[in-house]
Amino acid sequence: MFKDLSSLLEHDCQLVIKDTVTSTNDEAFSQALCSPQSAFSAAHPLVVVSTEQAAGRGRLGRFWESPPGGVYLSVLFEPDFAQEGGWGEGENSSAKGRGDAIFSLSPLVALAVYDALLTFAAEELYIKWPNDIISARGKLAGVLIELKQKIYVVIGVGVNVNHPDAGTSLGATYLVDETAREPSCEEVAAAVLKSLFSSYDTWRTQGCSFAPFVAAYREHMALVGKQVCVRAADGTELASGVVEGIDERARLLLAGKDGPTPVTAGEVTLANKLPPS
Ligand code: BTN
Numbered sequence: 001m002f003k004d005l006s007s008l009l010e011h012d013c014q015l016v017i018k019d020t021v022t023s024t025n026d027e028a029f030s031q032a033l034c035s036p037q038s039a040f041s042a043a044h045p046l047v048v049v050s051t052e053q054a055a056g057r058g059r060l061g062r063f064w065e066s067p068p069g070g071v072y073l074s075v076l077f078e079p080d081f082a083q084e085g086g087w088g089e090g091e092n093s094s095a096k097g098r099g100d101a102i103f104s105l106s107p108l109v110a111l112a113v114y115d116a117l118l119t120f121a122a123e124e125l126y127i128k129w130p131n132d133i134i135s136a137r138g139k140l141a142g143v144l145i146e147l148k149q150k151i152y153v154v155i156g157v158g159v160n161v162n163h164p165d166a167g168t169s170l171g172a173t174y175l176v177d178e179t180a181r182e183p184s185c186e187e188v189a190a191a192v193l194k195s196l197f198s199s200y201d202t203w204r205t206q207g208c209s210f211a212p213f214v215a216a217y218r219e220h221m222a223l224v225g226k227q228v229c230v231r232a233a234d235g236t237e238l239a240s241g242v243v244e245g246i247d248e249r250a251r252l253l254l255a256g257k258d259g260p261t262p263v264t265a266g267e268v269t270l271a272n273k274l275p276p277s
Contacts (some may be wrong), residue, residue, distance in 0.1 A: 001051040001068070008190035011197040012043060013075075018050040023057055024074035025156040027237060029148050032076050040152070042204050044075040045197070049189055056158060058158065059144055060233035060267060061130075065169050069162035071189045075155045075196060079204070102147065104210035105203070106131045109143045109155050111217050112199035116191040117141060117159065121178040126222035129243075129252045129268055133159075134222055136172035155200075156224040157192055161185050211248040218245045223268065228254070230266035238266045 002017045009015065020228060021027040023039075028048045032040060050073075053066035060147050066072050110131035117133055118125055128134050131143040144156040160174045168174070175181055199213075206212055223243045230239040230252070233260065241254030241261060251262035 002049050002189060005049060005186050005189055008186060009193060014040070014044065016048045018048065020052050021048070021053060022055040023053050023156070024048040024050050024072050025057065025144060025146055025154045026277065028074040028076040028154045029152065032078075032152050033148070039111065040076055040078040042077055042079065042201060047073060047193065049073040052156055057144055057166045058142055064142065064144075064158050065164070067159065067164035067166060069164050069185070070159055071157070071159040071185050071192065073157050073189055073192065075193070077153050077200070078151055079153065101208035102145070102153070104208065105153070105155070106143060106145050107217055107246065107250045108203055108213055109145065109157070109196060110211055111220070112195040113141050113143060113157055113159070114220055116195040117188075119191055120175055120183045120188065122180045123178040125178070125220070127217060127220050128222045129246060130250070135173050135178050137177060138171050140173050140175065141253060147230065149263065155196065157196070159188055159192065161188055172206055209248065210250040214246060214248055221246065223270070227271040228268050229271050230263050230268050233267055239263045240271060248274045
């Protein structure tokens with residue numbers, strides 16, 4: 001399926017093409033851990049692309065349906081600050097590292113995927129915080145970012161391109177329904193990777209900050225001005241309010257009596273909609 005992909009890529013990377021894997025994120029991690037001497041970096045990332053996934057993962061522990069006809073890819077970077085504490089433990093960590101940076105990576109990648117898919121789409125697309133690409137018909141693409149050993153970061157991207165043989169998935173839309181032409185999965189993968197490498201480089205060279213991307217993200221953001229609920233994976237309501245935008249730390253901003261209230265994680269739904277089961 002992806003036999004000509006390498007000729008479409010401009011960025012220097014190590015490309016692994018598979019017919020099937022459990023998850024491209026897992027495959028990327030195991031390749032990195034099996035060859036720890038390999039110098040994966042921003043300049044030489046490892047890319048895994050597969051025609052299908054047997055156990056594709058989504059955010060919040062969900063399953064990501066991955067039949068042939070979609071794009072399932074992961075990019076593994078070892079950041080240049082790996083020796084200075086790597087990605088750290090997370091936002092509230094006092095450990096050395098870039099705990100904060102990882103939070104800004106997810107919406108940044110969504111913006112990169114959005115830009116790539118827009119080159120194919122005839123219909124309007126939006127980004128639903130933090131990292132879903134949607135149209136009026138449903139969800140077109142998703143992003144799952146995972147860390148290993150505080151050093152390796154894997155950026156996993158799934159794009160619904162063609163209708164699967166088994167029929168359409170609930171809540172999903174497909175690039176073929178959003179465009180005037182039928183792009184190949186190879187073209188889509190190449191466009192996503194090009195945009196991703198370029199955004200990652202900008203982000204890295206500008207101190208791993210989301211600040212340079214706030215305005216562009218806000219411009220394409222879904223649900224601005226709408227009353228929403230933010231829920232945890234188990235459906236518990238974490239916050240609610242009217243969406244105002246996103247801040248420089250990539251937090252969702254909800255309007256509050258005393259000014260915008262930042263939200264760091266969760267699933268956003270329109271306030272009158274039931275949470276996904
Ligand atoms: C989401 O919206 O919940 C995120 C979906 C991410 C799916 C991609 S497909 C490639 C990579 N491998 C996985 O197992 N998941 C990501």
